[in-house]
Amino acid sequence: MTLLVLALAVLAAGAAACLCAGRSRAANALGPVCAVAGCLLGLAATLSGPFGQTVSGVLPWGLPFGSGAIGLDALSRLFLLPVFGLGAACALSGRVNLAHCADDRNLGAHWFFFNLLLFSMVLVLAARDAVLFLVAWEIMSLAPFFLISFHDGEERVREAAWIYLVAAHLGAIFCLLFFLLLWNASGETGFAALAAASASGGPGAASALFLLALIGFGAKAGIMPMHVWLPAAHPAAPSHVSAFLSGAMINAGIYGLVRALGFLGPAQAWWGWLLLGAGLVSALGGILHALGQRNIKRMLAYSSVENMGLILIGLGAGLVGARSGDAWLATFGLLGAFIHLLNHSAFKGLLFLGAGEVLHAAGTVRLDQLGGLQKRMPRTGILFLVGAASIMALPPLTGFSGELLLYLGLAKGFAARGLLEQIGLLGSFFALAAIGGLVFVCFAKAYGLAFLGEPRSGAADKARDAGAAALWPLAILALACLAGGLGAPWIVSLAAQAADQPLTLYPAVAAQAPLVAGQGARILTGVALAGLGLFALVGVLALLRAALLRGRPVRAFRTWDCGYVAPDARMQYSGASFSEPVSAAVGPSVIAKETYVAPEGYFPKRAVLTVAPRDLLETFFFVPLFELIGRACDQAKVLQHGRIHLYILYILAVLVGLLLWKL
Numbered sequence: 001m002t003l004l005v006l007a008l009a010v011l012a013a014g015a016a017a018c019l020c021a022g023r024s025r026a027a028n029a030l031g032p033v034c035a036v037a038g039c040l041l042g043l044a045a046t047l048s049g050p051f052g053q054t055v056s057g058v059l060p061w062g063l064p065f066g067s068g069a070i071g072l073d074a075l076s077r078l079f080l081l082p083v084f085g086l087g088a089a090c091a092l093s094g095r096v097n098l099a100h101c102a103d104d105r106n107l108g109a110h111w112f113f114f115n116l117l118l119f120s121m122v123l124v125l126a127a128r129d130a131v132l133f134l135v136a137w138e139i140m141s142l143a144p145f146f147l148i149s150f151h152d153g154e155e156r157v158r159e160a161a162w163i164y165l166v167a168a169h170l171g172a173i174f175c176l177l178f179f180l181l182l183w184n185a186s187g188e189t190g191f192a193a194l195a196a197a198s199a200s201g202g203p204g205a206a207s208a209l210f211l212l213a214l215i216g217f218g219a220k221a222g223i224m225p226m227h228v229w230l231p232a233a234h235p236a237a238p239s240h241v242s243a244f245l246s247g248a249m250i251n252a253g254i255y256g257l258v259r260a261l262g263f264l265g266p267a268q269a270w271w272g273w274l275l276l277g278a279g280l281v282s283a284l285g286g287i288l289h290a291l292g293q294r295n296i297k298r299m300l301a302y303s304s305v306e307n308m309g310l311i312l313i314g315l316g317a318g319l320v321g322a323r324s325g326d327a328w329l330a331t332f333g334l335l336g337a338f339i340h341l342l343n344h345s346a347f348k349g350l351l352f353l354g355a356g357e358v359l360h361a362a363g364t365v366r367l368d369q370l371g372g373l374q375k376r377m378p379r380t381g382i383l384f385l386v387g388a389a390s391i392m393a394l395p396p397l398t399g400f401s402g403e404l405l406l407y408l409g410l411a412k413g414f415a416a417r418g419l420l421e422q423i424g425l426l427g428s429f430f431a432l433a434a435i436g437g438l439v440f441v442c443f444a445k446a447y448g449l450a451f452l453g454e455p456r457s458g459a460a461d462k463a464r465d466a467g468a469a470a471l472w473p474l475a476i477l478a479l480a481c482l483a484g485g486l487g488a489p490w491i492v493s494l495a496a497q498a499a500d501q502p503l504t505l506y507p508a509v510a511a512q513a514p515l516v517a518g519q520g521a522r523i524l525t526g527v528a529l530a531g532l533g534l535f536a537l538v539g540v541l542a543l544l545r546a547a548l549l550r551g552r553p554v555r556a557f558r559t560w561d562c563g564y565v566a567p568d569a570r571m572q573y574s575g576a577s578f579s580e581p582v583s584a585a586v587g588p589s590v591i592a593k594e595t596y597v598a599p600e601g602y603f604p605k606r607a608v609l610t611v612a613p614r615d616l617l618e619t620f621f622f623v624p625l626f627e628l629i630g631r632a633c634d635q636a637k638v639l640q641h642g643r644i645h646l647y648i649l650y651i652l653a654v655l656v657g658l659l660l661w662k663l
Contacts, residue, residue: 001045001055001056001057001070001071001072002045003041003042003044003045003048004041004042004045004046004070004072004122004126005057005059006041006045007038007039007041007042007045007084007122008038008119008122008123010034010037010038010041011034011035011038011115011116011118011119011122012115012119013034014030014031014033014034014035014037014038014111014115015034015111015112015113015115015116015119016112017030017034018030018031018034018107018108018109018110018111018112018115019108019109019112020108021108022106022108022109023105023106023107023108024108025107027107027108027110027111028095028098028099028107028111029095030111031091031095031107031108031110031111031112031114031115032091032092032094032095032111034111034115035087035088035091035111035114035115035118036088036091036092038087038115038118038119039083039084039085039087039088039091039118040084040088042080042083042084042122043081043084043085045072046072046077046080046081046084047077051074051077051493051494051497052073052074052497052500053072053073054071054072054073055071055072056069056070056071056072056128057069057070057071058070059132061132063131065131065189066129066130066131066132066189067129067131067132067189067190068129068132069127069128069129069132069190069191070123070126070127070128070132071126071128072126073501074494074497074498074500074501075255075258075259075498075501076125076126076255077494077498078338078341078342078494078495078497078498079125079251079252079254079255079341080122080125080126081342081345082247082248082251082341082342082345082346083118083121083122083125083248083251085345085346085480086243086244086247086248086345086346086349086477087118087244087248089243089349089353089473089476089477090240090241090243090244090349090353090473091114091240092472092473093239093240093243093353093356093470093473093474094114094238094240094241096466096467096469096470097238097239097240097356097360097470098110098238105150109146110146110147110150113143113144113146113147114143114147114241114244116139116143117140117143117144117147117244117249119139120136120137120139120140120143121136121140121248121249121252123135123136123139124136124137124140124252124255124256125252125255128190128191128192129189129190129191130179130182130183130189130190130191130194131189133179134175134176134179137172137175137252137256138172140249140252141165141168141169141172141220142165142168144164144168144233144237144241144245144249145161145164145165145168146161147237147238147241147245148160148161148164148233148236148237148241149161149236150237150238150241151236151238154236156236157236159232160229160232160233160235160236160237161233161236163228163229163232163233164229164232164233166229166626167219167226167228167229168219168220168229170219171215171216171217171218171219171220171226171253172216173216174212174213174215174216174219175212175213175216175217175256176216177212177216178209178212178213178216178260179194181205181208181209181212182194182197182209182263185197185205191259191263194263195262195263195265203268206264206265206268207268207271209260209263209264210260210261210264210267210268210271213256213257213260213261213264214257214274214275214278216256217252217253217254217256217257217260218253218257218278219253220249220250220252220253220256221250221251221252221253221254221257221308221311221312222250222253222304222305222308223253223278223279223282223305223308223309223312224278224281224282224285224286224305224309224617225617225621227282227286227302227305227617228615228617228618228622230246230250230301230302230304230305231289231298231301231302231615231618233245233301234246234297234298234300234301234304234352235295235297235298235301235365238356239297239352239353239355239356239357239359240352240353240356242297242300242301242352242355242356243348243349243352243353243356244349246300246301246304246348246349246352247344247345247346247348247349247352248345248349250304250308251341251345253308254308254311254312254315254337254341257315258315258501258502261319261502262501262502262504262505265505266323266505266506267319267322267323267505268323269323271319271323272316272317272318272319272320272321272322272323273316273320273424274316275312275313275315275316275319276312276313276316276317276320276424276428277316278309278312278316279309279310279311279312279313279314279315279316280309280313280428280431281309282305282306282308282309282312283305283306283307283309283310283312283313283431283432283435284306284309284431284434284435284438285305285306285309286302286303286304286305286306286307286308286309287302287303287306287435287438287439287442288438288582288586289302289305289613289615290302290303290305290306290442291438291441291442291445291578291579291582292575292579292583292592292611292613292614293575293613294366294367294368294575294613295365295366295367296355296358296365296366296367296446296450297352297355297359297365298613299442299446300348300351300352300355303348303391303439303442304344304348306435306439307340307344307348307391310337310340310402310403310406310432310435311337311340311341311344312337313333313337313406313410313428313432314333314334314335314336314337314338314340314402314405314406314409315333315334315337316333317329317330317332317333317336317406317409317410317425317428318330318331318333318334318337318409318499318502319333320333320421320424320425321333321409321412321509322502322503322505322506322509323506324417324421325506325508325509326412326416326509327508327509327512327513327515327516328409328412328516329409329410329412329425330503330506330509330513331409331496331499331503331509331512331513331516331517331520332405332406332408332409332412332516332520333406333409333410334495334499334502334503335402335405335492335495335496335499335517335520336402336403336404336405336406336408336409337402337406338402338495338498338499339401339402339405339488339491339492339495340399340402340403340406341402342398342402342484342491342495343390343398343399343401343402343481343484344399346390346398346477346480346481346484347387347390347391347397347398347399347477347481348387348391349477350383350384350386350387350390350474350477350478350480350481351384351387351388351391353473353474353477354380354383354384354387354474355384357377357380357465357466357470357471357474358370358373358377358380358384358450358463360466360470361373361376361377361380361463361464361465361466362457362459362460362462362463363459364457364459364460367445367446367449367450367575368449368456368574368575369456369457369459369460370449370450370451370455370456370457370460371449371450371451371452371453371454371455371456371460371569371572372451372452372453372454372455372460372461373450373451373455373460373463374451374452376455376460376461376462376463376464376465377451377463377464377465378465379465379471380465380466380471380474381451383471383474383475383478384447384450384451385447385451386478386481386482387477387478387481388443388444388446388447390481390484390485391439391443392436392439392440392443392444393436393439395485395527395530395531396485396486396527396528396530396531396532396534396535397481397482397484397485398480398481398482398483398484398485398488399481399484399485400485400488400527401484401485401488401491401492401524401527403432403436404523404524404527405520405524406432407429407432407433408520408523410425410426410428410429410432411429412425413425413426413428413429414426438582441578441582442578444578445575445578445579448573449573449574449575453569453572453573454568454569454572455569456569456572485527485528485531486528486531486532487528488524488527488528489521489522489524489525489528492517492520492521492524493517493521495517496513496514496517499513499517500513575611576592576609576611579592579611580611592611592612592613592614593611593612593613593614594609594610594611594612595608595609595610595612596608596609596610597609
């Protein structure tokens with residue numbers, strides 16, 4: 001616990017020092033150094049001692065209610081790993097990529113909010129008191145607003161930051177109601193007292209609290225239909241900020257939901273099915289919208305919606321299994337969710353940082369203006385390919401282990417006791433398989449269009465790899481993707497200890513969970529050994545090829561071009577080439593809007609096909625809703641016109657109204 005408090009102190013001191021440094025270039029060195037130092041201390045605190053050990057402490061607290069109670073258990077430790085690991089990598093990447101704007105941007109303010117975000121996230125995951133949790137949650141919700149709006153001279157950036165802020169605080173309202181109701185029932189704010197108060201309530205109260213938690217924490221996780229801020233915020237934010245928000249911060253929503261389930265006692269039957277259904281909707285909707293995107297960062301944002309959906313599928317399957325007494329389904333569901341959460345942090349952080357390197361080298365992340373980058377940026381291309389292969393769940397890289405356990409858990413539907421349960425689990429199994437196929441198409445499109453073929457613009461043709469300082473953070477995350485796959489059996493043991501927290505409410509299942517987790521570890525050990533064998537085979541073949549070609553001339557030729565000797569970039573596959581078959585299958589208007597002007601006559605002069613991605617929820621629900629709210633606020637401006645005597649009248653009217661209500 002001492003190391004954790006020291007990490008918090010370093011992050012807080014680093015934030016304050018960056019604010020004092022102001023616009024100086026020193027802030028761009030001081031901020032990342034403090035962030036990395038705090039993250040390394042935090043990693044040491046998280047991994048010190050047995051992973052399942054519970055430790056606690058109390059921070060100084062001056063408020064008349066609540067307390068500064070903090071603690072570490074296996075669940076908190078698991079969620080802190082990506083915060084500290086990805087936080088350090090993003091700080092190193094941001095230091096390099098922001099160096100060019102030290103003269104025209106306030107980097108002191110930027111690194112102040114970055115360190116503050118790290119500080120608040122650690123407090124959220126370590127808090128053991130509702131008031132401390134909500135205070136840290138509010139800081140965690142406010143800091144990204146200033147990080148997203150780094151390029152605030154652009155209107156789209158300002159709009160994205162405001163969309164994020166509105167979504168974050170709408171979710172925070174539901175979280176506040178959740179804790180206020182528990183506080184009212186218990187009279188105390190400590191987590192232990194809140195859990196005891198919830199256990200004494202009826203099933204109706206527990207269900208209401210469950211829905212509040214799902215909406216409040218789900219908005220932070222970005223599950224559909226509360227995902228609207230992700231595709232707006234991630235393309236607008238600097239890439240190292242996008243990587244951290246997507247790979248670490250949205251995990252706080254999953255953490256809050258799992259912690260809330262521990263407060264509510266044994267789940268009711270429909271809770272697990274609701275989580276499972278919400279996860280399927282988010283995963284399928286997220287990847288369909290990702291497939292239609294032409295902006296890499298916007299595509300990655302929708303992919304985060306899809307991956308949060310996969311995690312929610314695991315949580316839902318875990319609850320269904322725990323409620324029905326099925327240890328196999330419950331354990332593999334929770335293990336799959338927790339392991340995939342760690343995997344997602346590694347490969348999504350790598351992909352966002354890789355997109356950032358493409359943006360700095362080519363000046364754009366639009367797929368229709370890229371191409372041929374593998375020849376011009378070979379190191380960035382290889383690192384991005386590792387992230388793409390990981391998110392495709394290709395063994396033995398990370399991404400495969402979590403999804404394999406989800407498949408194994410849902411396959412229990414073949415032996416489920418009830419017909420409805422069989423239909424639900426098997427339907428989820430095949431839906432998960434379809435989602436996996438769509439993910440493969442989506443990231444084959446992303447890597448193929450950006451890195452293969454010929455450049456589609458002059459900027460892409462001139463792009464070159466950055467220096468080693470910029471690529472080291474990506475290399476660290478690529479190694480994490482490799483280690484996460486080969487070290488999956490060890491990660492299972494960590495995830496199993498974290499899963500003990502929600503399973504303690506189901507003693508019969510909890511007693512069998514270690515045996516089931518052991519079976520999962522043995523399965524993943526076989527996968528890891530096969531992966532090592534595959535790498536060994538590739539290495540032997542590479543050495544053999546090098547030996548056979550030694551001393552012999554090697555020439556390069558163009559690929560087969562159908563006899564046409566002057567192909568250009570316009571003849572290559574486009575993004576619509578990948579998304580059109582899927583769009584035709586699910587409905588042309590679901591993921592993209594097509595405009596087609598057909599050629600006319602024997603010698604047509606004009607033919608146009610445009611495919612513009614769109615989000616139906618955003619287009620037909622959120623945009624009209626926000627416009628309606630904006631008009632209502634404009635009409636309400638008449639109440640705020642600067643006349644003091646009318647403001648006094650408002651106060652008197654409120655006082656009279658309160659007196660009448662009291663009487």
